[in-house]
Amino acid sequence: MGRFSAPLATSFADFGLRGLGEDMSVLDVGCGPGMLTAELVRRLGDERVSAVDPQPSFIAAVQAAYPEVDAQVASAEDLPHETATFGATLAQLVVHFMADPARGVQEMKRVTVPGGRVSACVWAHADDSGPLSGFWRAVQRIDPGADDESGLTGSARGEIVALFEGAGLREVTEELLTVALEFATFEEWWLPFTEAVGPAGAYVARLGEDRRERLVTELRREYGEGPFSLQVAAWAATGRV
Template identity: 65%
Template sequence: MVGRPRRCHDRRVGVFDVAADAYVRFMGRFSAPLSGPFAEVGLAGVDRSARVLDVGCGPGMLTCELVRRQGASRVSAIDPVESFVRATAASYPGVDVRGGTAEDLPYADDTFGATLAQLVVHFMRDPAAGVREMARVTVPGGRVSACVWDHAGGRGALSGFWRVVQRCDPEAEGEATLAGSTAGDLTRLFVDAGLREVDETLLEVRREFATFEEWWQPFTLGVGPAGAYVRGLNQIERVGLEGALREEHGDGPVTIQAGAWTATGVV
C-alpha cells in the first residue's frame, strides 16, 4: 500500500503553480484535442467578429483554437497562474492576456459574444460566483460554456490513475467530488447563474501512448491534484504506485478514452 500524503485536491492556485511546459506535457496532451470540439460547441451561432474570452486559459490550448476561429485581436484570456499568463502572451502576442481569477473578472459588463472555461470550473474557489461572472461579462444573447472531465463517472482523462491510487490508498480523495464532475452539475450551476437554454452533453477525446513510460512520466511533474499526490509520496511509495499502474495498463500502448461534461447557456 502506498502512503497517505496531504489531501490532493486543493482548489488553490498552488496545485497549478508550475512551469507552463510541465502543464502542457501533463494535461495539454488531453486538453489540446478537447479544445476543438469544445470551441465548436461554445462558439455555435457566435459571429466571427465577436470578442471571446478564455477563462482559466492555462498555457493557451483553448486560446489557440479561439485565435484560429476568431482572430487574435478578438480573443481575451485570463488565468491566475503567472507562468501560464506569460506563456500564453508569448505564444499569441495579439491576444489580450491578463492575470486574474474567474470570480473577479476584470472586464466590463456585456463585453464578449462568448465566454468559455475549459477544465476550470472544478478548480474555481467559488464555482457559482465564477459562472455568474462569466455571464456578467457576456452580452445578452451571447454564449457561456464550460467543460469538466467526467471524474465522477470514471471517464475522466485521469480516472484510470485515480482508480489505482484509491485501491492502494483508500483515503486518497481523487477528483470525483469536484464541481462539474457529475452529470447535471454544470447545468445546475448555469441555471442558478440565470443562464437560459442550457444544454449539457459529453465530449470525448482519445489519446494513445506508445509506452507506459510516455503516459506515466508527466504524472511526476507535480501538476494538478494528481501530480501533487505523486510528488507527496516517498520513493518507496512512488515505486509501488508505478508498479500498480503498470500492472493495470501494461507496458504499452496505453489508450485513454476520456469524456468531459460540457454545458452551454445563453445570457
C-alpha cells in the first residue's frame, strides 16, 4: 500500500495542516515506515516532527531515515507524550487498525494544544473507491463469502467525523482525498499481492495454485494488461481541540 500512501501523504498533510503556522510541532500517529513522516519533515524540518508506531521495525526505519525525529514505539491508545504538546496530530491510514479507535482519538486530542488540529484519514473501502476495491470485486466474483475491507472503521463517509465529535473535537469537517497512480503493466500492479502483506496479500497466500490462477484471470478482466491508471480515494476528517 505504500505506493498509494506516499502520494496520499501530500494531500493529507495539506488537509491536516491547513490554517496552522509553520513553527509548531507535529505528531505522526501510526507512522509505519514513514510515508507521512517524510512529508512532514519536508515541510517543517526534522526537529518539529515526532512519530509513534507499535511496530519496532517501523520505528527503526524512521530513525534511520530521520535521526532528528523523535520516533518512539507506542500505540495510539497510549501516547508517550505530555498533554498539549503538539500543534497538529495526524493519523494516516491508522484509525481502522487501532484496537480502540475512540480511545486512540481521545489520546490524539489530549496531546494536541488547545486550538490545534487533530486529523485522520482511511481509504474509502466502503464506497468502492479504495485502492483494493477492484481486487475485492474480483475476489467476490469467484468467492462470494470472502471478507473484504469495506467494514473497517473510518472507511465510510461520516465515520471518522463521528469518532471526532464523540471525542469532543470542535469544527469537525470531512473531505474526500483522491490519489491517481499509473501502472505500466498488470504484473507491476499484481506483484505486491504475492508477498502476503495485509488482508489482500494474506488472502492470496491462502489460495491453492488453481484458485490463484482463477483469481489472476478475474483480475486481468478487471484491470486489463496495462497500461492503466487507478484513481482512488480516502475519507479524511479534521477537528479543533
